[in-house]
Structure formats: C-alpha cells, structure tokens
Amino acid sequence: MSDGDAVRAEVETMLALVRERYGGRLDAEQLAGVRTAIEAIVLASRALRAVRLTNADEPAQPFAAYRAEP
C-alpha cells in the first residue's frame, strides 16, 4: 500500500467512526468539511509518529498524588 493509500484508508476509517457517532446531524457538505479536518489530523498524527523518542521521554505533564489537607 502506498503512503497516499495508507493515509486515505486511515481517513476513511476515522470518518466512518465520526459518521457512526454523529452522522445523523451532518449533511453532505458538513461531512465533506469533517473529512477535510480528519485529513489534517491524520497527517499531523503521522508527523508525530515519525519522530522517534526513547522510553525515558515522558509526557510534559504534571501529575501529583493527591491528599486532602486537614
């Protein structure tokens, strides 16, 4: 499968999910808009996945255990 075919397949899969969840609210023009937005998301995700990170590269996200103070 070519890269372009892989992108199109991923877009169609995601679009099917959105159609399943929200299709009743969307007309053809809106669905086309959603498809365009999904294409951008898929391309961005692929760009992120193309960068290799190590196991030590953690999310830049603070989390702290919580305990209510008296």
Next chain:
Amino acid sequence: MAEDVVFLPVRQLAEGIRARRLSPVALAEVFLDRLERLGPRYNAVVTVTRGRALEQAQRAEAEIAAGRYRGPLHGIPYGAKDLLATSGGIPTTWGAAPFKDRCFDFDATAILKLEAAGAVLCAKLAMVELAGGMGYRQPNAAFTGPGVNPWNREAWSGGSSSGSGSAVAAGLVPFAIGSETWGSILSPAGNCGLAGLRPTYGRVSRHGAMALCWTLDKLGPLALTADDCGLVLEAIAGRDAADPTTVDRAYRYDAGDPAARRFRFGVLRGITDGCEDAVRENFARSLEVLRGLGTVEEVALPDLPYDDITRTILFAEAASAFEDVIESGAIAGLTAPEDRYTAYARDAILAKDYLKALRLRGVMAREADRVLAPLDALVAPGRATVAAMLGGEVRSAIRGTARDVMGAVGNGAGLPAVAVPNGFVARGLPTSLQFMGRAWEENTILAAARAYQSATDWHRRHPADV
C-alpha cells in the same frame, strides 16, 4: 472631562490620578460613554458594566482622596474578554450564542486581582466564539458579529480576543485582558497596532476563565504600550490555590530604563518564509532598529513537527473541554457554519497520538530553552499576514492554512511573548514585531520591547475617526 485622556497610556493616566488631576469617576464616565457610543461600530462589546464601573470608580476616588493610593491601576478603566467569569448578574458569554444569557456567581481570579489593584471594570469584551477552538475560518464567528478593526473598518480586528484588540485600539478602554491558547493575544494586538503580552504559562491564574485547553491557555493584557503591559501583568500575576498550574514565583515589573542595556536577539532561520511581502519588509526594517539596540544573530531549532505538536494538544484538549457542547449538538447554535461541525473530526485523535504530542512537547521545550538561553529574545513578525478582510478567510496555523513556528513553540512550551506595532501596510493596517523569551523572562522581553518603542513611534499612532 474632555476626551483628551483617550489614547493616554495607563502610566500617564495613573500619574494624573495619583496627583488628583484626574478623577477616576470622570475617567470612567468618558470610557463608558465611548464604549456605549462606539462599541457597536466595532462589534467590540458584549456588556457595558456601567453600574459596577461607577461603584468601583467612586470607591477609588474616595480611597485616593483619603490618601490610600493602591498603585498604577487604581482608578484605571479596563475591559475583560468575555470568557472571564463575573458576578453580579453580568453575563459571561464565551462569545457563543448558546451561552449569551449565562451568568456566574463568582469572579475570575484575574478580575478579583484587578479589583484589588483598584482597576475599574467597564466592559466585557467580544471574542470569537469559544475562543476559536471549534475551527472557525472567517471573522464572522461570534454572536456579536465579526470584530471590526479600527484602522480599517473593512478588516478584522483579530482573534480570538477581538474585542480586547479593537476596544483598546479605538480608545474605548486604556487596556484590556485577553487570553491566548495559540495566537489570541498576539493576533489582535498585531492586527490593531497594540502591545499584547502573552505571559509564561502558570504566571497568571486561569481560575474562572473558560477552559479551551488546560495546558495551553494563558491570560494577558493588551494595551497601548509594552510598559502598560508590564503594569497590568504585575497586578494579575501570582500563585492561586484555585489554579494548580500557577507557580510560586513573585512577579514585580521592572520598569527600569532599558536605554543603557545592550540586547542579544535571535532570529529563527527561515522565519519569514510564508510571510506576506509587506510583513517581511517591515520586519527587515525592525531588525535595523534592533541592531541599534544590540546584536541580531540567526539561530535554528532542530527539525521537529512543531505546529503538529501544539495543534494536536489543542484539538484533543478542546474536544474534551467542550465534550458536552459537542456531543449534545449544542455547537449547531454557533455562528460560523464551520464551527457547527468541525469539532466532530477530533474524535479521530487517538490517545496515543495526544500522548506522543505531550512527549514531544518536552523535547520542544528543552530545545527552545537551549536556543533561547544565550539570548534575550527571539524576534519575529507578530503575524505572517496583515488582518484579514471581514468577508475573507482567516489563515491560521491552528487549522494548518499558515505556518507559525514561533506560535507553536511559544504556546506549546508556555513561553512569554510580547507583540508591538512595527509599521503599516496598504489599506492602513498595522504589522507587528514579537519578542519571545525564556520562561519567566517577561521583564527581559518587556525591556526589549520598550527599548524598541523608545526608538520608534508606531505605538503613538492611532486610528482616525475614532
């Protein structure tokens, strides 16, 4: 009081108030009148808060008369982007028709801090619906209509803090509070010829502000000068138990004269690629000015998908923050047609990809700090384009129709930046120059911006016919 106080910087108004040459009540009346009379021309105002303003102004006047002067914002009118919660029956609409009658019973921390500083809330200012997080492509994306630019009423004032930009530029308030997730302070500041300061993430409490993206949202001022931005930042900065992302770093604005200082500026390689010609030309002229203030050198960041990192975080968090609005179908009530459906696409973002973006954000933050460490600031055009026309399409890095490495890195890594006007182009529209610094270096970038403003007079120009 005559309208000759309009377009005076906060610092000068404050001197007049402190010396009791200016009455806070009379000052409030001037700006309330302008908000009511001229606000509709620019679609800048959601609610004029006349009752609260006069109450605060009368209190300020009495306190100052009794010798209890609180500081440079005491008695100064201002406006707040309408995503900051306000009590007392003042609506907080988030710019969105489904929320146009909604009221909160508390004040956002920034509103409370400004009240403690003695500032006078005169208006809740218009904004792009839900701060632009639903994917708008056009200026007409608020129930109040498109933000109209005081420099050219056929052009957009910018987004998403559109009213904050147009109200200050039109002299309806001396300063305003805006918010930025990606571009929403620097964009209206640039489009409207103002100074706009995006503080370091965690510098200003977001408590009571509409959440678009918890890890990207920042609150900051738009004003006539970089100096005024520093005065306002000092009032709103600080740790807040109600916002756990705020930090225990005291902020005191350093207003010292930057004239004796030599700055070291960096310019990212290729930063003007994709800029409009006029923007590129004004930036080149700005660099000549900056070379008189210090050194300018080209620097580079490693090749990473910066826009994709910040965009993925923004889309995923916005989809979650507005899950109820999206899944209930309430977005169908939004103004811009594309805002009624684009967010549905965000279900296509996988958790793994969001986490990858958060992991890459750490790399991005470290690389940005490495590049910035020997510098006082990275400088760049505030925006790649001048303001869009009201009937046109908005080019946006958030949607991928423009590139904005400075915005992607600056917002993704939570770094401070200030934009100031650096010239004008055809159609009478301003362009801007941004200074971006290391985390917590607001004083450094403000000093650089003030030095630039001391060497130029773009900030002293104001729209005609206001």
